[in-house]
Amino acid sequence: xxxxxxxxxxxxxxxxxxxxxxxxxxxxxxxxxxxxxxxxxxxxxxxxxxxxxxxxxxxxxxxxxxxxxxxxxxxxxxxxxxxxxxxxxxxxxxxxxxxxxxxxxxxxxxxxxxxxxxxxxxxxxxxxxxxxxxxxxxxxxxxxxxxxxxxxxxxxxxxxxxxxxxxxxxxxxxxxxxxxxxxxxxxxxxxxxxxxxxxxxxxxxxxxxxxxxxxxxxxxxxxxxxxxxxxxxxxxxxxxxxxxxxxxxxxxxxxxxxxxxxxxxxxxxxxxxxxxxxxxxxxxxxxxxxxxxxxxxxxxxxxxxxxxxxxxxxxxxxxxxxxxxxxxxxxxxxxxxxxxxxxxxxxxxxxxxxxxxxxxxxxxxxxxxxxxxxxxx
Numbered sequence: 440x441x442x443x444x445x446x447x448x449x450x451x452x453x454x455x456x457x458x459x460x461x462x463x464x465x466x467x468x469x470x471x472x473x474x475x476x477x478x479x480x481x482x483x484x485x486x487x488x489x490x491x492x493x494x495x496x497x498x499x500x501x502x503x504x505x506x507x508x509x510x511x512x513x514x515x516x517x518x519x520x521x522x523x524x525x526x527x528x529x530x531x532x533x534x535x536x537x538x539x540x541x542x543x544x545x546x547x548x549x550x551x552x553x554x555x556x557x558x559x560x561x562x563x564x565x566x567x568x569x570x571x572x573x574x575x576x577x578x579x580x581x582x583x584x585x586x587x588x589x590x591x592x593x594x595x596x597x598x599x600x601x602x603x604x605x606x607x608x609x610x611x612x613x614x615x616x617x618x619x620x621x622x623x624x625x626x627x628x629x630x631x632x633x634x635x636x637x638x639x640x641x642x643x644x645x646x647x648x649x650x651x652x653x654x655x656x657x658x659x660x661x662x663x664x665x666x667x668x669x670x671x672x673x674x675x676x677x678x679x680x681x682x683x684x685x686x687x688x689x690x691x692x693x694x695x696x697x698x699x700x701x702x703x704x705x706x707x708x709x710x711x712x713x714x715x716x717x718x719x720x721x722x723x724x725x726x727x728x729x730x731x732x733x734x735x736x737x738x739x740x741x742x743x744x745x746x747x748x749x750x751x752x753x754x755x756x757x758x759x760x761x762x763x764x765x766x767x768x769x770x771x772x773x774x775x776x777x778x779x780x781x782x783x784x785x786x787x788x789x790x791x792x793x794x795x796x797x798x799x800x801x802x803x804x805x806x807x808x809x810x811x812x813x814x815x816x
Contacts, residue, residue, distance in 0.1 A: 440792065442467055443527035443802065445518075446478035447539035449496035449507035450486065453635075453682075455710055456533055456557050459586075459607050463531075464489055466608070466785045477521050477540055479509035493517045493540055508539035518543045519804060527802040529553060529792045535580065536573050536598065545576035550802040551795045553788075554580045556602060559589035559707030559729060573598065579805075581795035584788070589729045590707040603791065607710045608784035611776055614717035617689035623678070624694060625661025628759040631695035631720065632662065633688065633711055634702075642701030642725060645748055647673060649701075652752030657759055663691060692718035696765065697758050700724035703746060709733040712740065713779045716772035721765045723754050739772040 446460040457478075464474045464487075474489050479496035486492060494514055496507035518540060522530075528551060535545045535554045545552065554577075583602035585591035591602050623629065630653075634641035646662070653660055654676050662677045683691065692698060698715035700722065706729045713733060715722050722740035724730040734740035741758060743750040758765055777783070 440789075440796070441473045441526055441528045442475075442792065443521070443525045443530045444474065444476045445530070445532045445541050445544045446476060447508055447534045447537040447541040448479065449509075450478040450480040450490060450492075451484050452496075452507050455607070455708070458710070459555075459557070460533060461487075462608055462610070462781060463785070463788070466781050467789075470785070475521070475525055475527075477518065477544070479507065479514075479540060491521055493521075496539075508537060510538050510540075510543065514540060515543050515547070518547050522548055522802065522804050525802070527551075528796050530802045531555065531788075531792070532580075534558065535576060542573070542576060545579060547805055548802055549579065549805045551792075551799040552580050552802070553582045553584065553791055553795055555584040555586065555605075556590045556594045557586050557607075557707055559587065559593050560705070581799050582791045584791065587708045587729055588732060593707070605784060605787045605791070606779050607708050607713070608781040609710065609713045609717055609776065609779045611717040611780040614689045614692060614714055615719065615773070617686070617693040617718060619694040620690050621694075623661075623663055623691065625659055625676070627657040627659030627661070628696045629694060630660065630662045630755065631691055631698045631715070632701075633683075633691070640703045640705045642703045642746075645701040645703070645725075645746055645751060646699055647677075648748040649752035649755065650676065652749070653755050653759070656756055660759065663695065688714070689718060692720050695720050697755060698722050699751075699755065700730060701751060702727060702730070706730065713776050716740070716769075716776045719769045719773065721758055721768040722772070723751070723758060735775055739768060739775045741768070 444460055444464060446457060448454055448456055450457060464476050467474045476490045477493050478490055480486060480492035481495050482492050494509055496509045530548050530552045532541045532544055532554045534557055535541045584605045585594055585602040586607050594602055632646055650662055650673050654673060660676055663680055692715045698720040700712055702725050706727055709730045712722050712724060724742055725745040726742040741754050743754045
């Protein structure tokens with residue numbers, strides 16, 4: 440099958456959607472499918488052979504983060520050329536409501552179109568206001584996929600219709616067999632946190648505040664992450680690893696005694712929780728709805744009230760002091776995460792592709808109104 444995949448966000452900036460698209464493309468290629476990915480990127484950016492650059496992205500504040508997107512006449516022209524040359528059996532667009540390549544591709548294409556919705560934002564005024572512009576594009580979609588119940592609810596409430604739930608995928612065994620790094624261990628236990636330091640919604644200040652309580656009761660504990668301006672006793676317990684490779688991320692998650700996700704909101708899934716559980720790390724996470732579902736309502740991980748530093752400190756100490764409980768959580772999680780393995784997720788997506796391709800025919804170019812006219816609706 441010849442599959443075209445559209446990524447709305449800059450390929451060279453780490454992000455959940457970009458990683459999902461990358462992994463999906465590599466799984467499909469490994470299974471013998473022909474794949475081309477269109478993504479925002481400079482022509483000079485080093486890219487995998489399957490990625491076609493669509494030009495430089497620009498940063499736009501979005502959902503508590505910064506989305507680097509690509510939109511405009513040059514981008515629209517590159518989308519159309521990619522569609523004409525692609526000969527795709529199926530076009531898989533990610534985040535079609537995002538004003539970037541995904542929306543442009545949805546406007547420009549006809550035929551077998553699948554769309555995946557990643558975002559959870561139940562109070563998005565922007566999405567509601569943009570619906571008249573989005574509607575003609577979204578009506579072309581043959582099958583809608585949501586990566587979580589929260590993403591599905593966002594779609595239903597702001598756009599209408601429904602979607603099949605297919606979660607983000609993880610290469611479970613890559614994390615399960617990673618080699619721990621003994622030099623990253625602390626004598627009093629090791630905590631892990633992964634996230635961009637400039638995004639408040641990732642909750643790092645909550646974790647650092649709770650760490651004071653943990654350090655007081657467990658001297659020698661170590662946190663693998665850091666920021667400046669910490670109290671001396673906390674700073675001594677923190678190691679900043681900077682940007683880590685995928686291999687080192689897996690090794691970090693295999694090393695820590697507890698992985699901490701103190702996020703404050705704006706999460707639709709929680710892929711890092713699945714990665715941590717795949718590596719055998721017990722998880723302590725804020726009680727966001729999305730995290731609760733990934734942790735099977737507390738059966739395979741521990742949750743605490745979002746933003747409650749005292750509760751987080753207590754939860755961390757409770758796990759660090761109880762190796763038997765950590766082992767029990769890890770064992771339960773090892774079975775639970777298999778549902779997120781790419782071997783299963785890819786099968787589900789391919790079934791959707793085949794259904795849509797059988798009913799809609801090959802992907803073609805929509806020669807109707809140009810994209811500028813659509814914006815004037």
